[in-house]
Amino acid sequence: MDSKPSAEQQARPVRQRPPTPVKIVIAGGFGVGKTTAVGAISEIQPLRTEALMTSAGAEIDRTGHVPSKTTTTVALDFGCLTIDDDVKLYLFGTPGQDRFGFMWHDIVHGALGALVIVDTRRMDDCYPAVDYFEKAGMPFVVGVNLFDGVLAHDLDDIRWALAVNDTVPVVTLDARDKLSVRDALLAVLHHTVRRVRTQQTSNAT
């Protein structure tokens, strides 16, 4: 259902009203196809910016010394899509490296959901992302990128290997293909809708 624009909104010229931004996060290991997926569907050429990430030095911690902080610069690729006159969808491709919780919160906060892209040849790479979204309570879908159009493993095997909950959808996608990326994003949003409905039902009882 569409919400009717308020009188205040109607009074203001359309062109000056900034759109409401919403976002979906695209996560996964290095070289897994995040930027390709963003580029396949974005209206703009994907942009890259850099973020400083701070993480505790776990190695030093173990020896009993004061944990040192390490700071790393990571690239953040993103694109956007116009949903309608008032809504703009941003897609943020986030680096999947471990131990960057600090910055992840900033990127992920308020997202409608997340797509974790998996390369079946390097499944470990997506564990940090899966862990993070599970802990953060963020609805996410696992998208297995078909690099050569062939699914090398059964989806159930992949689900088992990732040890994700049965409620987490596992889909395939071709990160180069616009409609395939669109369908994976739709899977994310439908999953979010189910999650919200379930929460609302359990809150009501």
Added chain:
Amino acid sequence: MPEQDPDVSLLRPYLLTSGRAQPIDHTLEIETQVVTSDRGAASRGSLTFERRDIVELCRTTMSVAEVAARLGLHIGVTRVLVADLAALGHVIVCRPAAALNQDLGMIERVIRGLEAIR
């Protein structure tokens, strides 16, 4: 040992923000929309460097992330600068409404928008 102390180059981005890593409003989302206000456009001449660049750039509405990418700034630095400019009234920020990810009407609207893509 590398010739240059890595800490030095990591500090440099934050010289732009006088050493503050947290924006005044540290919750400013990276997708927040930024647009230059009339006041910002009028006082462009009194602003320096990156602040002026942001006010120039945001004559067209764009996100904090786009500002960072187009000006080649770190995203953390950009959040600080945009929050400063917003506090001074030089830019207007339009942030996503709270808990949009719980708003079924909004999510269904995005679903319809995506379904329209061919």
